[in-house]
Amino acid sequence: MQETSPxxxxxxxxxxxxxxxxxxxxRISVNESTAPAAPAASLPISTxxxxxxxxxxxxxxxxxxxxxxxxxVLPSEQALDATVLWIxxxxxQQVWQHxxxxxxxxxxxxxxxxxxxxxxxxxxxxxxxxxxxxxAAIFRSISDEPPTLLVDEADTIFGSPKVAEKNEEMRGxxxxxxxxxxxxLRVVGKEHTPHSFATFAMAALxxxxxxPDTIMDRSVVIRMRRRAExxxxxxxxxxxxxxSLQDLRARLGRWAASVSEQALHLEPGMPVEDRAADTWxxxxxxxxxxxxxxxxxxxxACAQMVTAEVQAEEDNPSNARxxxxxxxxxxxxxxxxxxxTDALLYRLNSDPEAPWAEAGRGGLNPRALSxxxxxxxxxxxxxxxxxxxxxxxxxxxxxADAWKRYCPTVxxxxxxDGSRGTPAK
Numbered sequence: 001m002q003e004t005s006p007x008x009x010x011x012x013x014x015x016x017x018x019x020x021x022x023x024x025x026x027r028i029s030v031n032e033s034t035a036p037a038a039p040a041a042s043l044p045i046s047t048x049x050x051x052x053x054x055x056x057x058x059x060x061x062x063x064x065x066x067x068x069x070x071x072x073v074l075p076s077e078q079a080l081d082a083t084v085l086w087i088x089x090x091x092x093q094q095v096w097q098h099x100x101x102x103x104x105x106x107x108x109x110x111x112x113x114x115x116x117x118x119x120x121x122x123x124x125x126x127x128x129x130x131x132x133x134x135x136a137a138i139f140r141s142i143s144d145e146p147p148t149l150l151v152d153e154a155d156t157i158f159g160s161p162k163v164a165e166k167n168e169e170m171r172g173x174x175x176x177x178x179x180x181x182x183x184x185l186r187v188v189g190k191e192h193t194p195h196s197f198a199t200f201a202m203a204a205l206x207x208x209x210x211x212p213d214t215i216m217d218r219s220v221v222i223r224m225r226r227r228a229e230x231x232x233x234x235x236x237x238x239x240x241x242x243x244s245l246q247d248l249r250a251r252l253g254r255w256a257a258s259v260s261e262q263a264l265h266l267e268p269g270m271p272v273e274d275r276a277a278d279t280w281x282x283x284x285x286x287x288x289x290x291x292x293x294x295x296x297x298x299x300x301a302c303a304q305m306v307t308a309e310v311q312a313e314e315d316n317p318s319n320a321r322x323x324x325x326x327x328x329x330x331x332x333x334x335x336x337x338x339x340x341t342d343a344l345l346y347r348l349n350s351d352p353e354a355p356w357a358e359a360g361r362g363g364l365n366p367r368a369l370s371x372x373x374x375x376x377x378x379x380x381x382x383x384x385x386x387x388x389x390x391x392x393x394x395x396x397x398x399x400a401d402a403w404k405r406y407c408p409t410v411x412x413x414x415x416x417d418g419s420r421g422t423p424a425k
Contacts, residue, residue: 057255058292061088064248068119071236072112078301079222083116085283085298086220088290090125090202091249091256092282093146095264097180100279102204103211103219111224113206117152118236120204122245124148125253135169139184139197142177146201154207158215171212177201178218178279218279221309259289271303280306320406322372325354327403330396338383340393341366366392376402 065084074080086102093099102120104113121127126147130138141147151157157167176182177199188195205211211219227233256263268284270277280302287298329347330339348356349363356364370380373394383393 057259057290058294060248060251060255061085061286061290061294062292064088064123064252067123067245067248068116070234071119071241072115073227073231073233074112074116075223075225076304078297078304081294081297082220082283082301082305083222085286085294085301086202086204087120087123088252088256088286089282090148091252092260092263092286093125093148093200093202095260096282098278098281099146099178099180099200099202100282101174101178101202101215101219103216103221104204104206104224105210105221106208106224106226108226109208111226113208113224114152115236116222116224117150117204117206118238119245120148120150122242123249123252124150124202124204125249125256135167135173136186138170139173139199142198142201144198146198149201149203151203151205152207154205154211155209156207158207158212171215173199174203174205175214175218177203216309217275220279220283221305223308263289271299272306276302276306321355322348322369323376323399323402324407325351325356326394326399327407330399335396336386337397338385338393338395340383340385340391341369341380342391344394345369376406378402 061084064087065080068074068083069080074083083102086100089096089100104116106113121129126145127150128138128141128147129150129152131152138149142149157170173184176184180200182199183196184199185194185196187193205215205219210216263285266285266288268281268288270281270284272280284295284298284302287294325348326344329344330336332347333339333343345364345366348354348369350357359365359368366380373379378394378398380392380394382390383395384390
């Protein structure tokens with residue numbers, strides 16, 4: 001690409017005192033695996049002014065996209081677009097209110113996770129590579145001009161409950177650093193003087209298996225997989241290939257500096273809400289500033305990838321899966337006012353696609369069900385059956401608030417055979 005003469009680089013203040021918190025929202029979108037990409041007309045797009053040089057910026061993002069695709073196969077076109085936008089967003093960290101994580105996860109080794117991290121190392125803003133680093137070392141490396149943390153082999157930090165417990169401070173650091181203005185306090189020196197350390201920094205974490213839920217919830221999730229037969233990539237050689245990637249990094253940095261004031265004040269229309277919107281907003285702003293086809297592609301990637309993670313959360317029994325399955329159980333029996341514990345457990349344990357039949361010897365039992373629902377403040381009680389008898393069970397009203405908060409995408413309608421409802425459109 002022919003490079004144009006860059007504008008002068010303005011002073012790069014942190015702008016922390018000028019960034020206002022964004023409003024909180026609830027995620028709504030469509031299912032990636034069953035629905036087509038939303039048309040451009042259905043996605044709210046904030047169109048930039050024509051004087052920002054968008055054609056050059058769009059071409060720069062296209063060039064970065066081509067460079068990434070040369071060396072690694074990402075799971076979808078949307079994942080590739082999201083990775084490009086995340087890289088570009090690292091060069092504007094001084095204006096963001098939230099620092100999205102990039103969770104590069106896969107079910108096994110040799111899925112391309114480390115190779116993608118190699119490419120991030122050469123293209124993100126101020127990379128700080130960490131492998132088995134302590135939380136203290138990491139937060140001491142974060143300054144008012146945030147670096148980009150690159151954490152490889154994250155499964156060695158969070159891979160098992162016992163190991164994760166030892167690294168609870170690291171998880172807290174990564175959670176706190178997602179939002180500006182969440183420092184950690186430590187005593188330093190012989191006088192044990194309290195000192196505040198910054199935590200705000202974008203971070204990419206690569207590892208086998210999912211990261212802790214609180215980190216995944218703050219991440220743009222890239223679910224890597226092994227290359228299929230016929231999927232070809234070029235071998236990556238640092239000395240040969242890094243100069244061209246570093247040239248891209250330099251041009252991204254110059255462009256980011258030229259649009260930092262505009263990025264600070266943009267509030268784009270988003271296809272998702274709540275924390276997902278906080279996490280994806282920097283990527284969408286970058287796309288709006290770049291122009292071309294990027295605004296539409298960014299929102300399509302956001303809607304589809306967020307929905308895929310919502311579905312994955314429903315399928316995970318440690319999260320809201322139990323609520324979604326109980327919602328289907330009520331709907332399958334005509335949404336009665338109450339259901340007995342035995343009847344509810346029968347439906348849960350009879351679902352061949354659900355994990356409850358394997359929850360223990362004989363499947364999920366009343367005590368285990370009570371434990372799963374306790375964290376949502378839902379408890380069993382005496383309920384009256386249609387024949388007038390009283391049994392231990394649950395009323396539908398007790399689930400209403402939890403259903404609205406934790407599984408809004410599960411459509412309540414199911415067939416008379418108890419088949420699953422479809423995600424809400």
